[in-house]
Amino acid sequence: MIVADWKPIETILDYLGERRHILIAGCNGCVTVCNAGGQKEVDMLARILELAGKKRGRPFRVTKITVERQCDPEFLPELLALAGEHDAVLSMACGAGVQLVAEHAGNREIFPALDTNFIGAVEEKGRWGERCQACGDCKLVQTGGICPVTRCSKSLMNGPCGGSRDGKCEVDNGIPCGWNLIIDRLEALGRLDQYETIQAPVDWSKSRDGGPRMLIRKDLQ
Ligand code: SF4
Numbered sequence: 001m002i003v004a005d006w007k008p009i010e011t012i013l014d015y016l017g018e019r020r021h022i023l024i025a026g027c028n029g030c031v032t033v034c035n036a037g038g039q040k041e042v043d044m045l046a047r048i049l050e051l052a053g054k055k056r057g058r059p060f061r062v063t064k065i066t067v068e069r070q071c072d073p074e075f076l077p078e079l080l081a082l083a084g085e086h087d088a089v090l091s092m093a094c095g096a097g098v099q100l101v102a103e104h105a106g107n108r109e110i111f112p113a114l115d116t117n118f119i120g121a122v123e124e125k126g127r128w129g130e131r132c133q134a135c136g137d138c139k140l141v142q143t144g145g146i147c148p149v150t151r152c153s154k155s156l157m158n159g160p161c162g163g164s165r166d167g168k169c170e171v172d173n174g175i176p177c178g179w180n181l182i183i184d185r186l187e188a189l190g191r192l193d194q195y196e197t198i199q200a201p202v203d204w205s206k207s208r209d210g211g212p213r214m215l216i217r218k219d220l221q
C-alpha cells in the first residue's frame with residue numbers, strides 16, 4: 001500500500017489561511033488502510049478544525065466526504081460537485097489522489113492534508129516499513145522475494161557491501177542489512193546458488209529519473 005501520515009495541524013491551518021468553507025475529502029484506498037485519510041480520519045480532522053476555528057474566533061464551516069478512490073476519475077463526480085461550493089478542498093488522499101482532484105477541479109484550490117511517504121507494508125500494529133521503490137524492473141525473483149533496491153540502503157544488486165555487522169546495516173544499524181536478509185532467505189529456500197550469480201545493474205531507464213512514467217494497457221482502453 002501507499003503509506004502516508006498527517007501533516008502538522010499548524011501547517012494545514014496555514015494552508016487554509018482565511019478560507020472558512022472547507023470540504024474535507026477522504027479516500028477509502030491505501031490511506032484508509034494505513035489509518036491516515038479514511039472516513040475516521042476525516043471526522044477527526046473536521047473536529048480539530050472546528051475546535052481550532054472556534055478558539056481563534058473564526059469558525060470553519062466544514063463538509064465531509066469520503067470517496068472510494070481519489071486517484072480514479074470514476075469516483076470523483078460527487079466530490080468535484082461539492083468542491084465548487086467550497087472555498088477549498090482539504091484532500092486526505094495520497095499525492096496521486098490530491099493531484100487527480102486538482103486536475104479536475106478547475107480553479108478550486110486543493111490542499112494536501114497528508115505527507116505521502118512510501119510503498120510499504122504493515123510490520124506490526126502501528127508500524128509500517130518501506131518495501132518497494134517502484135523501480136519498474138522488479139528483481140524479487142532473484143533475491144528470494146526481498147527487494148535489494150529498497151531494503152539495502154545503497155540499493156546494491158550484488159551485496160553485501162562489506163559494512164554489514166551482526167545482520168545490521170552500516171548506514172543505520174537500527175535496520176537490518178537487506179543483503180543479510182536476502183542471503184538468509186535464499187539459504188532457507190535452498191537457492192544459495194542464486195547468490196553466486198552476478199546480477200546485472202538495475203535498468204534505471206524504467207525508474208523515476210526520466211520524468212513521470214505512464215502505463216498503457218490496450219486491452220483496457
Ligand atoms: S525490485 Fe523494484 S519493483 Fe521490485 S520490489 Fe524492489 S523496487 Fe519494487
Ligand code: SF4
Pocket residue numbers: 151152153154155156159160161162163164165168169170171176177178179180
Ligand atoms: S550494510 Fe547491508 S543494507 Fe547496508 S548498505 Fe551494506 S549491504 Fe546494503
